[in-house]
Amino acid sequence: MITSVLVPVDGSKYSEKALRYAVGLVKSIGAKELIVLHVIDSSLPYFERLKKELEREAEDILNEACNICRSLGVTCKKESRIGIPFIEIMKVAKEMGVDLIVIAQRSRSLKHHPHFIGSTAERVAVYSSVNVLLVKT
Helix, strand or coil, rough: CCEEEEECCCCCHHHHHHHHHHHHHHHHHCCEEEEEEEECCCCCCHHHHHHHHHHHHHHHHHHHHHHHHCCCCCCCEEEEEHHHHHHHHHHHHHHCCCCCCEECCCCHHHCCCCCCCCCCHHHHHHHCCCCCCCCCC
């Protein structure tokens, strides 16, 4: 039984599609918890110089994600982490005991490559000990 769902979000239309899919799923199966996660990628060039700006952007992304959830009748819990995205997604899933990760097939970095799967989604799907649902974008 699925009681807890994790949705990584990056502020893209792709992650919004995955979020909306997850909200529908949570409502239809009666899951108790929806967690939205944004990971600030610590491997970005100039990460240290941009850290404060990235943290503000993360808060905005998470607030928008929770606003979408609320507008669709589901409450959510926000999580923000700093690190390598696929590793942090799997850590959060394990720490919070989620039953399912719902993730967009691709991210904003692949917006011009419609036939590719994103490396983060691929790594989560391959290495996660938790079931993963890839949302076609």
